[in-house]
Amino acid sequence: MATIPALQAREPYAGSEQAAGLWRRRLGGVLTGLAIWLPLLVAAGHVVVFTLWTSWVSFTASSLMPDYSWVGLRNYRAVTRTANFQIAYVNLVIFGLGFVLLTMALGLLLAILLDQRVRGENALRTIFLYPLAVSFVVTGTVWSWLLNPGIGIQKLVHDLGWLDFRFDWLVQSDKAIYTLILAGVWQGAGFAMALFLAGLRSLDGDLIKAAQIDGAGPWRMYRRVLLPTIWPIFVTVFVILLQSAIKTFDLVRALTGGGPGISTMLPTLVVYDFMFQRGELGRGSAAAVLMLLSLVVVLAPYGIYVRWRRQRQARA
Template sequence: MSVTSPSEIKIPYSPKKASMPNRLQAFADVWLPRLVLSPTVFASLLFVYGFIAFTAYLSLTDSRLMPNYELTGFGQYQALFELDRWWVSAANLGIFGGLFILFCLVVGLLMAVFLDQKIRMEGALRAIYLYPMALSFIVTGVAWKWILNPGLGLEKMVREWGFPDFSMDWLVNSDMAIYTVVIAGVWQSSGFVMALFLAGLRGVDDSIIKAAMVDGASLPTIYRRIVIPALRPVFFSVLLVLSHIAIKSFDLVMALTAGGPGTSSDVPAIFMYQFSFTRGQLGLGAASAMMMLMTVLAVLVPLIYLESKEAKHGH
């Protein structure tokens, strides 16, 4: 009589039992990521888009110190557009935003091209250029307020060096105060722009550059005709980030000029804060906040459209 070993015993195959682990795995693959992300999605919907909708609603009411939920139409927007201070702040935003973005792009790109030449101490120079980005805009504003103070900053130092006629009173000059904000903002953010451009430059195919050099193209021509056009996606990202920084500029302006002298360096973010929380005109502040949102969308939507259109043609 033969004895059957345990390893030779065949267990009948059960499709139902075998499919259960697969079904559980498929269920977990589909629903577990959703369950993990659901608190974040809910918080974003509530605290970002929910409060945007709430602000839009308040801008259509006659809210003062406290919210008033009775709709009154677009009266707050009409009052906003009749205020000279709003148009001064909007003009200052145009000056600051335009110059800030332009100079950050130019300075950041030039520094990136300089570091892309494989120079010595590249790591140390990159860290030095990036260091201002590690500071908050409050610290940057206070530091540049000291530097540009006529009584104890750059003007005083140069005069002590033997140039008694030197003047750098932009901080107390109502016509030049907004440009001090541009200087501080460019100093703060150009290193970050440099890092983005440098990453893009390092991603350009070296074989294309070598082929152009073999054909006799000079280095400036290579960068102008080949390398910089290849950085279009980086330019898109940089423009988005810098536009966002410029439009929401509040802490830098408050620390450096506080919107002064007078309202000469006022920007919409300061206008919105003061009218909403210090002057008890919540509806007017909400209307200015919605105009800031419209400004962001006016910049963001065309850029996204152009980038998606270029990407579609590229494919």
């Protein structure tokens, strides 16, 4: 009976300790939520607010400083009639298709080669992924040296005795856009390889064994069995690379600067030219909104596809 008061005396202490532990857990949850959601909300608010502001400015008479006098579609008509804008979107089609298709093809080839469990796979994977660690500014600068006919590959081959060799695409207005594709593919192929290789390594081993039992050779197995199985990864890689091509600025700025002349202009350079070189804020905002619409054209079908795929999996 003497122990009962002692137990009763400990009960308030145990209860307070339990309440303190519950309070600490709740506080930890609140702090974790703040650490995660607060930066996301700030970033989302930043994007939404400035997107809306840029859209509003694109309909105003703003020049060097904001002027909120309404002018309707005048800035859009002025921008779309310039040679810079028209050449930029022709170049975007050339650069986008060349960059995306070649990057996917090279990345897929590298992924299939590494999927053979070759010796030194880890070292090769590191080498192929290395360009991802390099910024587009560095990539553009280095490739500008390599492709410069006076100091790059052409000069090296000439010094070796092949004086008829020419590789001066960088200074030819009709070929300079392809130098952007070369540099972009060099940097983006490792990214595509990583996603394709992850998809191939995630496949069920029984699927591969069944194909081998049926007598499928390596080429037929990849073409008929493995690659069709990872087709959602193809869609993902395609969309990511395409939106990257639309937003490309650093690479073209460092490699060609939009030249020779305006032969390698891209939409991002048009926005930069209007806003920061000409001081035409309204027209620059209109060019930015048009570039945003280009991204929407790419991302909206992808969003619809992802939603359709989730609904299909839920029904299954």
